[in-house]
Amino acid sequence: MRFWRLPLDARDHSVPVGELHIIADRCKGCGFCIEFCPNKVLLESKTFNAKGYHPPETLPGRELECVNCNLCQVICPEFAIYSTLKLSKELSKEDILRYNEMMRTRRRDYVRE
Amino acid sequence: MSVNERAVLTGEHFINGDEASAEGALAAGCAFFAGYPITPATEVAERMSNRLPEIGGVYIQMEDEIASMAALLGASWGGVKAMTSTSGPGFSLMMENIGLGMMTETPCVVVNIQRAGPSTGLPTLVGQADVMQCRWGSHGDYGVIALAPGSAQEMFDLTIEAFNLSETYRQPVFIMSDEIVGHMFEKVVIPPADRIRLIPRRKPLVEPSDCIPFQADDGLVPPMACAGEGFRVHVTGLTHDEMGYPHIVHPTQERLVRRLVDKIRLNAKDIIRLESHSLEDAETVVVAYGCVARSARESVERARSKGLKVGMLRLITLWPFPTALIRKMSKTVRTFVVPEINYGQMAYEVERCAGERAQTVLVGMMGGTMHTPDIILEVIEEFSR
């Protein structure tokens, strides 16, 4: 779905912004959270945890993209990551543009046979 | 699941040993039976299937004996007294889960109405050749309590005892009966409910957050925290520490297994039950159990009337074995005569304890029929000269 303009009832809605908490030493580097985050907020860090794995970290500049969907929290086999609601912000024109761009690029990443 | 007054059929009954055992279980508060039909234990199951629904208990015929034993353990962890009955082939199948019951310290009662083996053997006829299997049947080390009733009345009484012992020592307890005792019809007197002594399950007295589920206050038997009581215990067949968590190392194994064996070994004096006749000056002692003890008793009386110094020791508990008593007796007794319906099982125990001091003579019959008094008397006479 794509927006062609800011919805008329934009002020009645807010976009949740989540804060990610990563328990680095529990991570086993499986990569599920990084791959399956709908907004591609995470990447594998270069640092090592105590077991030698690379835990995830938020992509710099994408901290506000996390919408607190909790998918990383549910799909993590290690209980090493969870998100909490940081704030709710009003839907703005920039959000629409960013969303459209993300949908456009996402379709290209993943093609179902 | 509450058990009501219909559980105790106070009065005099003319029933067989199997049925008496079922009534004993119900009188003890048993509210769950999971079993599989097998001659000669089927009557226990049939009686339970008849009576449990009357009193609000649950009877389920499982798909095999393995499932039956597993279901018993599950029911027991639900907080309910549970029992099964079987014979040789089923007993063999139950062994793995008996081990689980021992390792997880789950109270329950397993009744084996022994028949002649090995394998399918003589399904409808008596045997006593499972008694060693009862002690050592499942892999690994653990202590065993086994009772051997000799009459239909004892089937009733000892089944209640078995439940009490299983709750006291928190493990499966065996009733090692046989086809003759199981199928004989005799008078059984069931007392009023208030005259039956029952030992309730011991629960932890501390808060769940302070509970260490497999730590025994007296050093040997921990109280039991059943499901749904807020204790959230992890129960596993893996070697576990006092919290119940798997801990696959040698020191934990040492502590755990020694406690499982010592639970019974160090309390043997309180568990062992025996019946003796004319032992004071006996030079020959007949050691017998189950149906054979009835013939043994007669043979001892006949021997006495012939002037022979013979006595009898009846093993009511087969395990723990009265090691100290036999050892002491072997100082004054010359011969132990052990009639049993097998090729020597308890006889080995007697021989082990008697050592070189006294000789042990097995009067073995392979199965299908029990000893007559004459058969035992002949051996007594031969070794009493």
Place this chain on the structure above:
Amino acid sequence: MIRRMSAVEAFEPSCHLSRDTERHGVHPDDEYLKRGRIPHIWCSGCGLGVVLNAFIQALKVREIPPDKAPVVSGIGCSGRAAGYLNLDTYHTTHGRGIPFATGLALTRPDLTVTVFSGDGDLFAIGGNHLIHAARRNVDVKVICVNNFNYGMTGGQSAPTTPLESRTSTTPYGNVEYPFNLAGLAGAAGAVYVARWTTFHVRFLVDSISEALAKPGFTFIEVLAPCPTGYNRRNKLGQGLDVMKLYREKSVIQHGIPPQEAELDLQRRIVVGKFVDIDKATFRTEYENLVQRKARKS
């Protein structure tokens, strides 16, 4: 007999109350996990942690009090799940989790009894118990994690191993046809049958929470990656690669007969809720029919 054994005091008491507990309580789901037992033993990329996670979410969704939700498991990697949950948990013998759970469920109708185990435990050694419990419709909720091999013992073939696959005991390729687990459970009479993968984690949470609330024998098969065993020997890559494979190859088909639900990792994986019917449970029949008649006589 003289017993000469080393003094037990020589071995240090090792009650593991204090092992790795500083981080316990940080994660919002930690109250469902046993203190000091995380991180668990499962490999990086193994799907079992995902199923455990989904189960915990389902318990929260259904608001089932943790004291009233015992979990019974068998032997295998899946069986270890019981040791991590902060509930009444029973780690039983191989294949015998379902009859154990039957005994528990029948004596405690106030509890929601879940069996959490694997494909080998439930369908090889435990196969007989599964079909009978389904036939009887006992109140037991089964979650079967299917990784196509026996993982814990090193990756041997299982009744679910696809034809021609390599495992440690089929080094030249498997020559046996595999079971369709959802199909078997449905044919045996399960009142709720679903199949998901660890990729379909949201559906899985919903499915488990439906099953927990439904009376009778419910069965959910969850395909999970086994990076060290099956995946490695069959060149399927890491756990993440298999998750992507699930994403690519799976198709949701609710309501189709489970015997027709295709499962081919190279072609098509049919997932969904296949069976959701209502049937009187063993307990209902026993109480209504048997006990009523017994009291009348």
